[in-house]
Amino acid sequence: MPVPSTFLRVACCQLRPQFGAVVRNRELVRDAVRSAAAGGARLIVLPELCTTGYVFTSAAEARSLAQPAAGGALDDWIEEANRSDTVIVGGFAEVDERGALRNTAAVVDGSGVLAVYRKAHLWDSERDVFEAGDDPPPVVQTPVGRIGVSVCYDLFFPEMTRRLALDGAEIVVVPTNSPRTVAGIAAGQHIGVSIARAVAHVNRVFVAVCDRWGEERGQEWVGRSVIVDPAGGLMAGPPGEGAAILLADCDLATARDKRCPGASNDALGDRRPDLYGP
């Protein structure tokens, strides 16, 4: 499929990592990245914690599997990005320069690691394992566009995604692990998709949520990967359970135009900081 010249083909690789199987997961990621690149993708998004799996029973167990960003964990990604001239964003368990464990997303291209972002809003028992990040989410200028990064539960904090939009993100990419049950939500109404659509629309940005699927230590994951346009419309997904590579052709220039089509409004310019702060 040819990609229109001003468009960026984005892929979300919905995988099923196997807990603790670092070598197997590395192969799984490599194969998915190659498939996405063969499909024309130039921005490839992977799930949260895709090198290790998610359900750590202790910090010690996580530490035994975590890797530094500058170590081997991302070498494969850089090599694949280099082979395919792509940008890859994915989540991994990081041990940082201070020795702290982090739930981290990295942005890499063929030249190396462009940015790491450490999840600022930790979900549930993640706090028994990881330290929350201390830095604002980055907007990374890459060869394919300006990429804002969040991880999973971060997306539930509209202040965070607004920050990314104000900082110029054209697409917000969100490595994610969505658990099956969010109490109180009926089947078919998984809230993550609504939140991704709302974030896209109110900020006029693309949003690419890359989820995982499958079961891990009794926890099921639902496979709610989506790619959303700046109006909040679904371009791809959610596929539900099962391996999937979502592809969507995103004209990132449209995310630099904050006007609401057909109206004289501006999603960022219409804000009223006088009423609710910056």
Add this chain to the structure above:
Amino acid sequence: MPVPSTFLRVACCQLRPQFGAVVRNRELVRDAVRSAAAGGARLIVLPELCTTGYVFTSAAEARSLAQPAAGGALDDWIEEANRSDTVIVGGFAEVDERGALRNTAAVVDGSGVLAVYRKAHLWDSERDVFEAGDDPPPVVQTPVGRIGVSVCYDLFFPEMTRRLALDGAEIVVVPTNSPRTVAGIAAGQHIGVSIARAVAHVNRVFVAVCDRWGEERGQEWVGRSVIVDPAGGLMAGPPGEGAAILLADCDLATARDKRCPGASNDALGDRRPDLYGP
């Protein structure tokens, strides 16, 4: 239907106001309020600008139909609220104490006007007619609960609804007029419902959007009223086009608990103002 004692039955009266027909619209509202009250509702929400219709061609035309909040516009509502021991929230075209035209929502009970809120984010050509409000959205302590008020496009500014939640709103009520077309959104994906669900979930509040339906001077309205629970689940609606009275029994106490069920998280307490401001 008996309402569990700790629950509040909420109604959204999805009406079709007729442009400029103030007397007819008053009767329409009165009948809907009586139906909702007969159905057990104690909080009754009406659409935006339901006394006049929406599609003003000039400020002069709006001025000829607008009324002061202290004038006759709300007397009917107060009388109906008194008869039925309800709280009514709805939108009307207001001429304020300075003579400025406002797109206003009022909260009334049988004792009178509890609060007015003037829409802060004006949509499209509303700016040719109205002045935007200068005051933060109110959280009104009423006999039925703590009600946060927004109007239509306000809901697209997550800073505003976050403010309402931080100020203690248990339910955010949103008199609304949703136009048929938001460019770029496919049929069945109207973004307003996703945004209402996202607002509810990320703030752990109930959200009641009362929309209108029908056509007015060539503008069609889609009827996307919804009542959403604090998990983001749909309790009622959207009905689509046609007159409808949505009813839902809301246990407002659940909106005072910001924990995410099944996790050790807190929707407001987990915020990171150090990363993105208050």
